[in-house]
Every structure is written in structure tokens, then in C-alpha cells.
Amino acid sequence: MEENLSGDPPDTMDVFAELAHKRVYIETYGCSYNFGDTANLEEVLKHYGSTRVASPGEADAVIVNTCTVVGPTERRMLRRLVALQEKPLFVTGCMPIVQREAILSVCTPVIISPDAIREAYLRVKTVAPGGAGIVQIAQGCLGRCTYCITRRARGPLKSFPAEEIREKTQAFVDAGAYEIQLTAQDVSAYGRDMGTDLPSLLSTISDLRGNYRIRVGMMNPATALPVLDDLVDAYTSDRIFRFVHLPVQSGSDRILEQMGRGYTVQEFEEIVSAFRSRYPDISIATDFIVGFPGETKDDFSRSLALIGRTKPAKVNVTRYSKRPFTGPFAEKDFPDSIKKDRSRTLNAYAEEQYSTVNRPLLGTTVSCVVTEKLRPGSVMARTASYQGVVIGRDLPIGVAAEVILKKDRKYFFMGDPVA
Incomplete structure (x- = not known):
């Protein structure tokens, strides 16, 4: 289920036990599936009494969830592994499965396989x-x-x-x-x-x-x-x-x-x-x-x-x-x-x-629902066709709103709620 690339015998108990009651910093790269693995991993770590922290400096251990879909991403992964290896380092994601030697060339982390995350999560099932x-x-x-x-x-x-x-x-x-x-x-x-x-x-x-x-x-x-x-x-x-x-x-x-x-x-x-x-x-x-x-x-x-x-x-x-x-x-x-x-x-x-x-949509009124808090006083809402609308209000998740589209930002609109 897990592997220690240092050459030492793998821990046959549970790799997650090594992270129990520790402050853990996690970096995630790549697709939404990887981010799903990280969300599951975080729930498993909570079960073991671990706490996720916001920076490597606060952490007792570091986890990197890797992506290797293109060459520049691979090179970035290797740079990050070098930079983060001062703390006990754990690596998961796609890269250790297909590019073990590349990882070994720069560090000797413990590998957490994506399958191990899934198996452990199915015993927890919290969100x-x-x-x-x-x-x-x-x-x-x-x-x-x-x-x-x-x-x-x-x-x-x-x-x-x-x-x-x-x-x-x-x-x-x-x-x-x-x-x-x-x-x-x-x-x-x-x-x-x-x-x-x-x-x-x-x-x-x-x-x-x-x-x-x-x-x-x-x-x-x-x-x-x-x-x-x-x-x-x-x-x-x-x-x-x-x-x-x-x-x-x-x-x-x-x-x-x-x-x-x-x-x-x-x-x-x-x-x-x-x-x-x-x-x-x-x-x-x-x-x-x-x-x-x-x-x-x-x-x-x-x-x-x-x-x-x-x-x-x-x-x-x-x-x-x-x-x-x-x-x-x-x-x-x-x-x-x-x-x-x-x-x-x-x-x-x-x-x-x-x-x-x-x-042609500028100035029109659309129906949308708040899906994400971006920052204090700003939220992302989505129309039924998933068009993004940023609203400068601190609205709760799930609230419906009628919004006038004011500015086109190419990938989303800025909008104001109808009074």
C-alpha cells in the first residue's frame, strides 16, 4: 500500500500512522481528480488526529500530490521536492507511479499510492x-x-x-x-x-x-x-x-x-x-x-x-x-x-x-446561485449554464440571486444583484 523509496523496508502497518497527530502541509498539482485525492487524504489525516497547516514552516511533515502531464510540470515537481525535503517528505499522485527514478534522483520520500488513499478513505467517508x-x-x-x-x-x-x-x-x-x-x-x-x-x-x-x-x-x-x-x-x-x-x-x-x-x-x-x-x-x-x-x-x-x-x-x-x-x-x-x-x-x-x-449579454439580468466564497465581500455565482458571475457581496453558499451583468472579464462576468 505504501513504499519508502529510501530503500528501507516499507512500513507494513499503515503509512498514515506515520503522520498521526502531526501538523501536515499539503501541496496539490494537476487535475480535479488529484484535488479529490487530496480532499480524501485530508479527511483520513483528520481521523488520525493530524492537522493541515498553511505553510511548510509550520509543518512537521510535507505531502506533495504530483502531476506529470507535461514536461514543465514535471520539472516544477522536481524543484518543489528539492525545496521541501528538509521536512519528512511524502509524495503521491501520478508522478511516483511512472517516474520513480526521476524522484529518486532528487530526494528519498515515502510514497502514498493513490489506491492507498482511496482504501483508507472508504473506512472514513467524512467530507x-x-x-x-x-x-x-x-x-x-x-x-x-x-x-x-x-x-x-x-x-x-x-x-x-x-x-x-x-x-x-x-x-x-x-x-x-x-x-x-x-x-x-x-x-x-x-x-x-x-x-x-x-x-x-x-x-x-x-x-x-x-x-x-x-x-x-x-x-x-x-x-x-x-x-x-x-x-x-x-x-x-x-x-x-x-x-x-x-x-x-x-x-x-x-x-x-x-x-x-x-x-x-x-x-x-x-x-x-x-x-x-x-x-x-x-x-x-x-x-x-x-x-x-x-x-x-x-x-x-x-x-x-x-x-x-x-x-x-x-x-x-x-x-x-x-x-x-x-x-x-x-x-x-x-x-x-x-x-x-x-x-x-x-x-x-x-x-x-x-x-x-x-x-450581447452585458446589461442583461440572469439567475444564478452562489457556489464559492472568493474573499471577504466577494463570491462566485453560477448560472444554470455554469457561466461564472463574480458578485461583490458577502452572500452565503447556495443562495439564489438575480444579477445584472456589468462587466465582461472574458472567463467570467462581474455582476450586481438586482435591488
């Missing part, structure tokens, strides 16, 4: 109060993306029982959460390994008591397609934010094939169209990788054109990064200057689309 609750619904994926190191770290798809997910969702709602964030490496693959599917899960967790909405996490178009009709139907529930995060990664079918993504640009657009036909106000978020080996200027132009056609509410842009154990690792890489230029160009064009979509 922390707050505006949003992360609910992990599965681990691993069915994909064969040629560039991805995460699938090697997290393994094949392992969906979690629907009753377990339902219980945790209810626990978060009872603890005051309004926004329930469903997360996995591929949310739309849920259930494929045990004879069920994501639409069935959404139905199962949409009838709980309390005041809440569900944000469905990242879905691969390849696994969303087989359940598309039922998935679109599931979004009729008022419990589900009209928000879809559907990474396309490229606007070129040639590049998508080389990436091993398992769908075409046309199929991606069919998914977007199916949701928008039923819910015209739905927010679509997507991701692109620029500078993939062999990406021509024409391939890149096709990505720009796809953004222009689909006008996503959010575009996440990543510069291709060589990762060990992946297919394109040995292929010729683009110079950083080309990847940076394409990244800036794509980001700038996406932001033009945001302005085009957002401009």
Missing part, C-alpha cells in the same frame, strides 16, 4: 464543509492516446459503485456544498467496465435531498458518442449544470488519428450540435494541443477554424510536451518558439470568440 465537493466516479480510462502518460499512471478504467457515489454526493450536500463536481480521467467512460453508463449514474444522483447542482467533468468524445442520446436527455434535469467539457485536442482528422483519439472532427461537432440543439444556452469547454509532432500550418488552421465554428465558452491550450513511455516520444519535436506562437495565436482567437458571445 469537509464548503461550497463545492469533488466526487470521484472512476479511475483510469479506456483510451489509447499516443501522447498521454496519465493513462499509464492511472491504469485501465475502474468505475466506482453508484451507491458509493450517491452516498458521497449526499454527504457533500448535507455539509453545505451546492456544486458537486464529478471527476474521473474520462467521465463519459463511466460504467463501461461494469455494464452501466454515465446517464444512468446521473439519474441515480439527481434525486437526492437538498439544494445542489452537478457539474459533469471532462468527457472524451470517443466515449461520449455511444451514449450521446441518453446523455443529452440526462441534462434535462434541473440538478445538472448545462456545461460540457469535451476536449477535442485538434481540428485536423489527420492529427487526431496520430493522437489515437478515436473520433473525427465531424463527430466532435455532432456532439456539440446535439447538446446545443436541445439546450441553446449550454456552455461548451474544450482543449487543444498545439505543436503535436507533424502538425502542419494547415492542421493548425483547421484548429482555429473549429473554434470559429463551435465558439466554445472556454478553450484550454496546451503546448505538446514529450512524455516518456509514449508513442511520439522519439519523434522530432517542434522548437518551443513555434509551439509558443501557435499557443498565443489560438488563445487570442479563442478570446475573440468569448467577446463575441459575451458582448
Whole structure:
């Protein structure tokens, strides 16, 4: 369940006992799934009488929950491990699973495997109060993306029982959460390994008591397609934010094939169209990788054109990064200057689309619910389509408000409550 990379025999009792009654500092990097692991870990540590502190200087021990999705993140992880190793150091996340030697080159921490966190959490099952609750619904994926190191770290798809997910969702709602964030490496693959599917899960967790909405996490178009009709139907529930995060990664079918993504640009657009036909106000978020080996200027132009056609509410842009154990690792890489230029160009064009979509909304009144306290006197609220609205009032989590949209900040609006 745990491993000491120093070469000493692993503690066969319980790695968490080593942290009992200690002040623990935790740094978390990467995706919402990692943040879900950290939230679970913190609940386990509370069970052992430990206290989370805000800085390494206050801590008796340090935990780093790592990410290694791209090269710059890996290098940052190694720098942080070096900087934090003056205290007893524990490491979890994806990096120690696939890059043990890289970690050993800079430090000798104790490893807490993500599986160990899950096993320990299932014996505790408490949740922390707050505006949003992360609910992990599965681990691993069915994909064969040629560039991805995460699938090697997290393994094949392992969906979690629907009753377990339902219980945790209810626990978060009872603890005051309004926004329930469903997360996995591929949310739309849920259930494929045990004879069920994501639409069935959404139905199962949409009838709980309390005041809440569900944000469905990242879905691969390849696994969303087989359940598309039922998935679109599931979004009729008022419990589900009209928000879809559907990474396309490229606007070129040639590049998508080389990436091993398992769908075409046309199929991606069919998914977007199916949701928008039923819910015209739905927010679509997507991701692109620029500078993939062999990406021509024409391939890149096709990505720009796809953004222009689909006008996503959010575009996440990543510069291709060589990762060990992946297919394109040995292929010729683009110079950083080309990847940076394409990244800036794509980001700038996406932001033009945001302005085009957002401009007509200024001055209108929208209904939203407070989901997060940002700082004293300021909160984040979300519309039914997950549009973010920052309100300069100290409003409680879960309160509904009618808000006039005053300023467009591209990724969210500033708004004032209707008097």
C-alpha cells in the first residue's frame, strides 16, 4: 500500500500512522481528480488526529500530490521536492507511479499510492464543509492516446459503485456544498467496465435531498458518442449544470488519428450540435494541443477554424510536451518558439470568440446561485449554464440571486444583484 523509496523496508502497518497527530502541509498539482485525492487524504489525516497547516514552516511533515502531464510540470515537481525535503517528505499522485527514478534522483520520500488513499478513505467517508465537493466516479480510462502518460499512471478504467457515489454526493450536500463536481480521467467512460453508463449514474444522483447542482467533468468524445442520446436527455434535469467539457485536442482528422483519439472532427461537432440543439444556452469547454509532432500550418488552421465554428465558452491550450513511455516520444519535436506562437495565436482567437458571445449579454439580468466564497465581500455565482458571475457581496453558499451583468472579464462576468 505504501513504499519508502529510501530503500528501507516499507512500513507494513499503515503509512498514515506515520503522520498521526502531526501538523501536515499539503501541496496539490494537476487535475480535479488529484484535488479529490487530496480532499480524501485530508479527511483520513483528520481521523488520525493530524492537522493541515498553511505553510511548510509550520509543518512537521510535507505531502506533495504530483502531476506529470507535461514536461514543465514535471520539472516544477522536481524543484518543489528539492525545496521541501528538509521536512519528512511524502509524495503521491501520478508522478511516483511512472517516474520513480526521476524522484529518486532528487530526494528519498515515502510514497502514498493513490489506491492507498482511496482504501483508507472508504473506512472514513467524512467530507469537509464548503461550497463545492469533488466526487470521484472512476479511475483510469479506456483510451489509447499516443501522447498521454496519465493513462499509464492511472491504469485501465475502474468505475466506482453508484451507491458509493450517491452516498458521497449526499454527504457533500448535507455539509453545505451546492456544486458537486464529478471527476474521473474520462467521465463519459463511466460504467463501461461494469455494464452501466454515465446517464444512468446521473439519474441515480439527481434525486437526492437538498439544494445542489452537478457539474459533469471532462468527457472524451470517443466515449461520449455511444451514449450521446441518453446523455443529452440526462441534462434535462434541473440538478445538472448545462456545461460540457469535451476536449477535442485538434481540428485536423489527420492529427487526431496520430493522437489515437478515436473520433473525427465531424463527430466532435455532432456532439456539440446535439447538446446545443436541445439546450441553446449550454456552455461548451474544450482543449487543444498545439505543436503535436507533424502538425502542419494547415492542421493548425483547421484548429482555429473549429473554434470559429463551435465558439466554445472556454478553450484550454496546451503546448505538446514529450512524455516518456509514449508513442511520439522519439519523434522530432517542434522548437518551443513555434509551439509558443501557435499557443498565443489560438488563445487570442479563442478570446475573440468569448467577446463575441459575451458582448450581447452585458446589461442583461440572469439567475444564478452562489457556489464559492472568493474573499471577504466577494463570491462566485453560477448560472444554470455554469457561466461564472463574480458578485461583490458577502452572500452565503447556495443562495439564489438575480444579477445584472456589468462587466465582461472574458472567463467570467462581474455582476450586481438586482435591488
